[in-house]
Amino acid sequence: MKKYELNCLGEACPVPLIRVKKEMEKMEKGDVLLVHVDYACAMQNIPNWAKEEGHPVELVEVNNGEWDITITK
């Protein structure tokens, strides 16, 4: 199980989700992706997308307006 990390701080929609999609393509099943976002829409649409695709997601608000999203492929 490999760990991947994406820093999307300061990036607006739809850039974070596109980057997550590209990163996920590289990953193997069971790998974990940690995404840092500070854009409110991204904390909504990344988990939504992952759920739709059937990947387990966890969302943590680490600070006011800053979220860490963990997606397991």
Place this chain on the structure above:
Amino acid sequence: MDNIKQSRKKSQLGVAVIFIIVTIILAFNLENSRLVMFLLFGMAFGLVLQRSRFCFTSAFRDPIILKMYTMVNYVLLSLLVGVVGVYFLQIIYSIQGKELTGLSAVTPFSPLTMIGATLFGIGMVLAGGCASGTLVRISEGTKLHFLSFIFFVLGSILGGGFTGIIEPAFSNLKVRLYLPEMFGWTGALIIQVLIIMMIYFTCKKIKNKK
């Protein structure tokens, strides 16, 4: 969100309450007291937009870039509520004997509308938000949207000036379509609901194909 965890989060409720009270006091000192009502409705609207993460830009952009149709459905639903709401408002007006909303309320449609819509569409995707989205995100503290807002205002001023010059050239291409006048209020309601449903089922079909 079902599995959201929060840590180190300070409540900003106190600040919000003080801010709202100060704004209302300021608003009551304005000459037009209707502005207070507009302000309250505006705040309620903003609250709903922010909490629901409603985003018109996302509704028009995501089906093309990301193949996601969630926000389209939300926009269609809100249109549906609007269409039905206006219908009942007109019924109430007619019971009260008030004048119904007429053709004078309709803005004519011309090729300029299409050009403007295309420009606005490109602009809102690049800026990351339409008018309401930009305002909501400024209040959330996204720096990018402060910049968007400044250029939004500048663009609106420029656009407003240009329209005054260009519009007379298109005046013979203007079309005024008013469904209630052509089909009556009930007919117009049925047609609008059918159009909304058509878009909904088209989106659903495209999504299921994927």
